[in-house]
Amino acid sequence: MNFDFTEKQQRIADQAKQIAQKLDLEDVVQRDLAGTFSKPLFRQLINQGVGKWLLPKSMKGDDLNALELTAGIESLAEHCEDSGLIFALSAHLCACIHPIRAFASSEQQAQWLPKITNEAWIGTHAITEPQAGSDIYAMTTNAQKSEDGFVLNGHKDYITNAPVADFIVVHLRTEDRGNYFDYSTFILHSHEYGVSLAKAPHSKSGLRTTAMGDIHFNDCQVPEDALIGRLGAGAPIFQVSMEWERVCLFALYLGQMKRQLQKTAHYVSERQQFDAPLSSYQAVQHQLCDMYFNYETGRLLLYKAAWSLDKGDMSGVASSLAKISISNAAISNGQTAVQLHGAQGVISGDIERMLRDAMPSAIFSGTSNVLKNNISTALIKRLKAQWI
Structure with missing residues (x-):
């Protein structure tokens, strides 16, 4: 079993990092407070290469599979503090572009995909x-x-x-x-x-x-x-769209949690209390460990779900397990990061914003409660069939 990225996955992740680092995010706090989406930033993402990620090879696109798209979105979110922007992009890719790529006729693809890419149209x-x-x-x-x-x-x-x-x-x-x-x-x-x-x-x-x-x-x-x-x-088109959304879109929370871990580790190492850095206290060390554990657990489940999706698994079990795990992890890690940052954690900025951005993850693309029902139903069937 090899957990290393393939050459293509690594290329997409590196490309995503370079694209994200070129974004001008100086106004992200103001846009967040105002509730403003930036179409210029979305257009920049599309024009710098993301627009080709799901295009078929016949249209000179990258034709990414689920594992490759997951790697790209995780990297974008790790290096971009505007999680709302990456969410909008991911919804566009997973729930709009992929259904066109997977189910539209060749005539429809020729009609829509070049226009969407060349003019950076955004889908809903x-x-x-x-x-x-x-x-x-x-x-x-x-x-x-x-x-x-x-x-x-x-x-x-x-x-x-x-x-x-x-x-x-x-x-x-x-x-x-x-x-x-x-x-x-x-x-x-x-x-x-x-x-x-x-x-x-x-x-x-x-x-x-x-x-x-x-x-x-x-x-x-x-x-x-x-x-x-x-x-x-x-119905089957909807099912496939939801599978891609529950898997690939949720890679943005992996990227967010990794960025959060980096910032939190740096803060507790630099912040002095009682003549010692916060990172020297066992309680803080355990909290940081829990954050990393949550990230790694969710990441393993998500990449397994992406692998399953590429193998044709439409049962919804792997994607639901991954989504529930990452929702819980993102919310829990967000709360811990705010706690460890103290007053700095509740002042407007990336730390408190990551907690707020994590909260809806348990609701959209299927609520955690509904997904647990679906998993339980599938589990009972598998146990009866001695498939576990």
């Missing part, structure tokens, strides 16, 4: 509704067949990147038969007639530099070729 992945959060099958926003294509009606809530989106990947109800094939996936421009994006993003406690908002569809007419895949194929 619309699933959640007021009564359809964890219960995705309660979705009511729908697409009705028409002579010219489909007519979309309804609304989506709490959608990442919605207020700043250039295009939308949306899951809609196209049948009402009460089964797995009631849903379909569409792609459309955000400025289509009948589409209304929230102008003001929701004010959030964490990930404030990611814009989150609502999308309304009011008799929005889209052509036949707005449909990704077949009619009724939305």
